[in-house]
Amino acid sequence: MELAGKIAIVTGASRGIGRALARELAKSDCRLMLTALEDNELSSLANELRAVFSIDVATMAANLSDPAARESLIEWIQKHHKPPDIVINNAGIGYFGRFENSEWRTIEKTIALNISALIHLTYELIPFLKKQPRAKIVNISSGISRLPYPGLAVYGATKAFISSFSESLSCELAGTCIDVLCFHPGFTSTAFISGAGMDLQKIPKILIRSPEDVASKIVRAIRKDKQWVYSDLLTGLLARFGEILPPRLKTSLFKDLFWKLPDAK
Secondary structure, eight states: OOOTTOEEEEESTTSHHHHHHHHHHHHTTOEEEEEESOHHHHHHHHHHHHHHHOOOEEEEEOOTTSHHHHHHHHHHHHTSSSOOSEEEEOOOOOOOSOGGGSOHHHHHHHHIIIIIHHHHHHHHHHHHHTTSSSEEEEEEOOTTTTSOOTTOHHHHHHHHHHHHHHHHHHHHHTTSSEEEEEEEOOSBOOHHHHHTTOOOTTSOGGGOBOHHHHHHHHHHHHHTTOSEEESSHHHHHHHHHHHHSOHHHHHHHHSSSSOOOOOOO
16 A cells, blocks of 8 residues: 555554554655544644654544543544545553452453454444545554463453454455554563563563564555564564464463563462
């Protein structure tokens, strides 16, 4: 897909991969519609992109875990004078800790943002994407979507949902103007990783990517009309290796492969 002049929606655009994605798309002369929870950071990013790249940038702060806020965002998008060409479902949250010790409201919020928001926005925007000659839905999953990562049970499950949903949606939209890309970042140095309290000493440095590196690979995958992409070879190989392991062996290997779980209460 050629990106110049296209209208791209990016959720979770104020930080991390989303912020880097907005910059990368701006370099490609995309017109942007950005949303995130953090209004000040979103406005600051929009002003920077307008000044540096001289592109159209519209923003709306929204808590996408709230159904009413999603409805308002969808109305805002629908009132735009042109339908979008690209929707990038990037917004997501995670937390590190034993499932049994997690607060229920934290679990609910993770599911609401990582799954419900993605499904809701995609459902409502498909009719608008179909108004374009070519359009694309980009769902940001994770390299752990097909693997067990203790301490990230709910987060990993939501990412597995995204991967499965993307595969099925690709089949349903085959033959239409809409393509679906499911992108799987590996370990990325975002605020989630730094604030989660995980000990990353056992993770090889070569596996940890910057948001900018991941964003550039997402944009490259959009240009090349890819459908299923891992951010790097090692992450992809690890995911495929994990898929063929017998369940008991997988449990034995992954229970403390990268970090130790917090002690049980």
